[in-house]
Structure formats: C-alpha cells, structure tokens
Amino acid sequence: xxxxxxxxxxxxxxxxxxxxxxxxxxxxxxxxxxxxxxxxxxxxxxxxxxxxxxxxxxxxxxxxxxxxxxxxxxxxxxxxxxxxxxxxxxxxxxxxxxxxxxxxxxxxxxxxxxxxxxxxxxxxxxxxxxxxxxxxxxxxxxx
Numbered sequence: 001x002x003x004x005x006x007x008x009x010x011x012x013x014x015x016x017x018x019x020x021x022x023x024x025x026x027x028x029x030x031x032x033x034x035x036x037x038x039x040x041x042x043x044x045x046x047x048x049x050x051x052x053x054x055x056x057x058x059x060x061x062x063x064x065x066x067x068x069x070x071x072x073x074x075x076x077x078x079x080x081x082x083x084x085x086x087x088x089x090x091x092x093x094x095x096x097x098x099x100x101x102x103x104x105x106x107x108x109x110x111x112x113x114x115x116x117x118x119x120x121x122x123x124x125x126x127x128x129x130x131x132x133x134x135x136x137x138x139x140x141x142x143x
Contacts, residue, residue: 008055009053009054009055009060009089009092010053010054010055011051011052011053011054011092011093011096012051012052012053012054013049013050013051013052013096014050014052015044015045015050017044017050017052017059017062019037019038019041021058021059022037022040022041022044022059022062023037023040024059025059025060025061025062025079025081026040026079028081028082029079029080029081029082030140031079031140032138032139032140033077033138044062044064044077047064047065047066048064048065048066048067048069048073049064049065049067049097049100049101050062050063050064050065051063051064051093051096051097053080053084053089053092053093055084059081060080060081060084060089061078061079061080061081061084061089061090061093062077062078062079062093063075063077063078063079063090063093063094063096063097064076064077064097065097065100065101067101067104070104071104071105071106072104072105072106072108073097073101073104073106073107073108074108074109075094075097075107075108075109076109076110078090078093078094090118091118091121091122094119094122095122098122098123107124108127109124110132110134111124
C-alpha cells in the first residue's frame with residue numbers, strides 16, 4: 001500500500017456518487033446493506049447530509065446523517081475502505097458532519113467493538129443508562 005497522506009484526500013458534500021462506487025465501499029467493509037444495493041443507494045441519496053472522501057476518482061470513504069433539521073441528528077453510516085483506514089479520513093468526515101449540526105440537542109449513533117473508541121475520541125459518550133434497541137433485518141452484528 002502506498003502512502004496516502006490526508007492532503008491527497010478530497011472531501012465532497014455532494015450526492016454525485018455512483019451506485020457501483022458505493023457498493024465497492026460497503027462490500028469491502030462487509031456491511032449487509034450492500035445486499036440491498038438499490039435501497040442502500042436511495043437511502044444515501046435521501047440522507048439529510050452526505051460527505052464523501054476521494055483519492056483521485058476513487059471513493060475511499062463516506063458518512064451520512066439523518067436529521068429533523070432542528071434538534072436531532074443521527075449518523076447511521078461511516079465507512080472507510082480498509083486500505084485507507086487509520087489515516088484520519090473517518091475522523092475528518094465525522095467532524096465535518098458534527099460541525100454541520102452544531103448546537104443540535106442530540107447527536108446520536110450506534111457503535112460497536114473497535115468503533116466505540118473511535119467515536120469517543122471525537123466526543124461521543126454512552127448515553128446515560130440507555131440501552132440501544134432496534135428491529136434489524138441484517139446478520140452482520142452480534143447480538
């Protein structure tokens with residue numbers, strides 16, 4: 001792997017991303033939503049915010065937000081191609097998203113395993129004594 005310094009990464013807040021680029025990213029991270037490519041693409045294209053990271057013309061990362069636009073924002077997806085991880089790209093995307101929703105009452109996400117420490121480093125903490133709950137149709141998360 002060649003050295004991909006962060007200054008060579010371009011960040012965009014447009015929705016001009018091909019479905020194939022998105023699927024490559026999601027499959028590389030083994031996310032089950034890649035098994036529903038049309039729904040995944042529509043979900044991302046209809047997000048309140050979508051930030052992508054590019055190395056040349058290659059999509060290397062993206063993060064999105066769903067929000068009511070006033071009080072609450074939820075960050076469902078943040079993915080970085082495995083060869084580009086641990087270089088600050090994911091941190092930059094989540095910081096860009098958080099700053100876009102500065103002053104909101106709640107910033108919410110679900111994190112598991114190694115992602116927990118990553119999100120703690122950018123300011124997230126466990127939400128009191130709450131328990132995460134969901135109805136989930138995938139099979140890529142442990143119970």
